[in-house]
Amino acid sequence: MQRIHNVTQLADLDDDALARCYAYPRHLDEPWVRANFVSSIDGAFTVDGVSEGLGTPADKRVFKVLRELADVIVIGAGTVRAENYGGAGTDPQRRIAHHQQGIGGHPDGAAPPIAVVTATAQLDPGSKFFTEAEVAPLIITTSHAAPEQIAALENAGAEIVIAGTASIMPAALIRVFAERGLHRVLCEGGPHLFGQLAEAGLVDELCLTTAPLLVGGAGGRISLSASTFDLPMTRKQLVLDEDGTVLARWARR
Numbered sequence: 225m226q227r228i229h230n231v232t233q234l235a236d237l238d239d240d241a242l243a244r245c246y247a248y249p250r251h252l253d254e255p256w257v258r259a260n261f262v263s264s265i266d267g268a269f270t271v272d273g274v275s276e277g278l279g280t281p282a283d284k285r286v287f288k289v290l291r292e293l294a295d296v297i298v299i300g301a302g303t304v305r306a307e308n309y310g311g312a313g314t315d316p317q318r319r320i321a322h323h324q325q326g327i328g329g330h331p332d333g334a335a336p337p338i339a340v341v342t343a344t345a346q347l348d349p350g351s352k353f354f355t356e357a358e359v360a361p362l363i364i365t366t367s368h369a370a371p372e373q374i375a376a377l378e379n380a381g382a383e384i385v386i387a388g389t390a391s392i393m394p395a396a397l398i399r400v401f402a403e404r405g406l407h408r409v410l411c412e413g414g415p416h417l418f419g420q421l422a423e424a425g426l427v428d429e430l431c432l433t434t435a436p437l438l439v440g441g442a443g444g445r446i447s448l449s450a451s452t453f454d455l456p457m458t459r460k461q462l463v464l465d466e467d468g469t470v471l472a473r474w475a476r477r
Contacts, residue, residue, distance in 0.1 A: 268441060
């Protein structure tokens with residue numbers, strides 16, 4: 225029988241050890257794009273339109289760790305609306321400790337900004353995404369967006385970046401982060417944004433939680449793109465929880 229390497233039981237990992245499992249590469253000089261998703265055993269990434277129904281205690285624990293390691297969290301506008309996003313909610317002391325260990329975080333514990341990719345800037349400035357933000361959200365949009373909508377989001381405290389005319393190309397999105405020194409990128413969805421980044425060859429890593437559920441229905445998959453593509457990945461680690469949750473980390477070859 226062949227032994228499967230890099231398999232760990234979640235119960236054996238304290239918070240520091242779990243963070244080290246998900247450490248970003250050291251001394252990055254360009255963005256490293258990590259995506260994080262949860263899906264059911266039969267491939268659904270939402271239940272009744274949101275991912276919350278799939279979240280196990282193990283998934284929620286890793287979700288928090290990944291945020292505490294990141295320089296920036298990037299999501300699509302549809303995910304902001306569907307998941308009722310608020311602020312990043314990270315622990316400042318954990319962020320400082322991660323920075324001191326060289327695995328991520330921030331030197332003064334500041335929370336990572338959440339960047340939203342939206343061609344039209346059609347977001348509600350009165351939503352908790354803006355009212356509960358710990359740091360200014362980064363709205364990455366196009367010159368096609370209505371000036372009055374951009375002004376409303378700026379008044380709500382957002383930083384606006386124009387990164388395209390009618391659409392935002394994946395390379396232009398990553399360039400926004402590179403210009404700001406935000407090298408530890410965490411993509412939390414949705415499937416279209418993740419699919420576009422993967423199709424462009426810009427995804428370095430995927431952290432995928434498989435929840436011990438069969439849900440059926442007509443739910444979509446975690447990656448959607450205009451065309452099929454081949455992006456070979458290699459399994460870097462498996463973390464297993466007693467409830468059956470499987471936490472896998474895949475890296476581009």
